[in-house]
Amino acid sequence: MTYYSLHQNSAIASFKQATLLGQAPDKGLYFPAIIPAFEPKWLKDIEHHSNEAIAFETIQPFIGDEIDKSSLQCIVQETINFPIPLIDVTDQIAVLELFHGPTHAFKDVGARFMSRCLGYFTRETHQKAIVLVATSGDTGGAVAHGFYNVEGVDVLILYPSGKVSAVQEKQLTTLGKNIHALEVDGTFDDCQQMVKTAFADTSFTGKLFLTSANSINVARWLPQQIYYLLAWKQWKNKSMPPVFSVPSGNFGNICAGMLAFLRGMPAHRFIAACNANDTVPSFMETNSYQPKPAVATLSNAMDVSDPSNFVRILALFHQSQEKLRQVLSAVRISDEETRTTLRRVHHSTGYTLDPHGAVGYLALERYLNEYPEKAGIFLETAHPIKFYNVVEPVINSKVPMPESVKGVLELEKKSVMVEADYLALKAYLIRSYS
Ligand SMILES: *Cc1c(COP(=O)(O)O)cnc(C)c1O
DSSP states (O other): OEEEETTSOSOOEEHHHHHHHSSOTTSOOEEESSOOOOOHHHHHTGGGSOHHHHHHHHHGGGTGGGSOHHHHHHHHHHHTOSOOOEEESSSSEEEEEOOOSTTSBTHHHHHHHHHHHHHHHHHHHTOOEEEEEEOSSHHHHHHHHHHTTOTTEEEEEEEETTOSOHHHHHHHHSOOTTEEEEEEESOHHHHHHHHHHHHHOGGGTTTOEEEEOOTTSHHHHGGGHHHHHHHHHHOSOTTSOOEEEEEOSSSHHHHHHHHHHHTTOOOSEEEEEEOSOOHHHHHHHHSOOOOOOOOOOSSGGGOOSSOTTHHHHHHHTTTOHHHHHHHEEEEEOOHHHHHHHHHHHHHHHOOOOOHHHHHHHHHHHHHHHHSTTOOEEEEEOBOGGGGHHHHHHHHTSOOOOOHHHHHHHHSOOOOEEEESSHHHHHHHHHHHHO
16 A cells, blocks of 8 residues: 555555554555555454454455554554453443543553554564654553553653643553653643654754654554444444444544545444534534634543644545535534533443543434434444543442552652753763763
8 A cells, every 4th residue: 555645745555664653754644546446255254353353354464464464463462452442331322431541541442552553563673763752641641551561662752741640641651661751741732742853853863863763653543444444343233224423523533434435334423522622623613623722621531622634534535525515524522512421321221431432422312313213323432531531520339440450550650850951862862862
């Protein structure tokens, strides 16, 4: 498979080059040159395929022969070595639980897949890859666990001291081995600025291979298609394809779902469930794309005002808004609605949502009120324990803590405190790697 930059100003790249570079040199996002169709017979028989076989068939055409078959099978197996169950919540609404991975967030799948691809490609070149990540909490944990113990790759996570939750901090700082936590005496923006400056620092060129585990990387974006195929495998009424409601921030997840749909996977429709950061819902109403500054909400992993993957969605539909509207709706849900949905669903069904899932649930429920003959799936992107401070007061009871979270809280934190200054990061890189 080859990839082109959506800015059309860079050379065509292989999967390997696109994975190593992340973003194209012209700052565009990489996009596959063709959309490979699923074989109809294979889709029809999906219930008889193992999850590993489904994941392999879904991703393989995007890689071609750049990773040999047995290595790719191994990578795929490690990527989804936890359950992804589809569970009925009401007669019409099912939940796809994407939070059974090591950090209880759906980003585990993309991070695990990308890390193993990067490990595979750097093994060939014998050069250590140093992955730099700035995190406000969730991404760092998924990346840290995804890359843990991957040979040939070191990870440096920069996080703002005192500004991440206790669970998040422990997830970042207790792994050891090839995962290093830099605790920055500053804000998330400081962390991000330090990482950006490092990528632009030409004094490392040819000496250190610095790369990012950013969500725009094709190796993080494409494996997310697997969720939707696993949902379809478990969907009972195959004569009525589901409506998918996806809590959306950067729109990578929902974009992967629509890619799977265009390859032939059955779906009735997609709903982008957004919080008050409503650039896409407004665009669907007015035809005008006007990002405003991001605002903080209860579903904070979706506090994105200018979603980077929206250009990929437009590319999937050849820039035709008419075609896009036939497949996608976008909805905004307020914090107040998020709270009342959490409470109502807990009391009426016994199911505990997290704030992101609550946004997805309500968006789907509204659609189904309008089209009562349909049924659908919402994606639950995080375990409610990660947001217990929001969830517990609203449902007025405790969220049971999974054993793995208890375990991580007991481990000892290891971090290196640094000033919020690029020179501190540079000194650390030189000290550690030259
Ligand atoms: C990252 C994230 C999202 C948003 O996913 P996108 O692919 O960026 O749209 C939703 N929920 C949670 C819990 C997340 O961590």
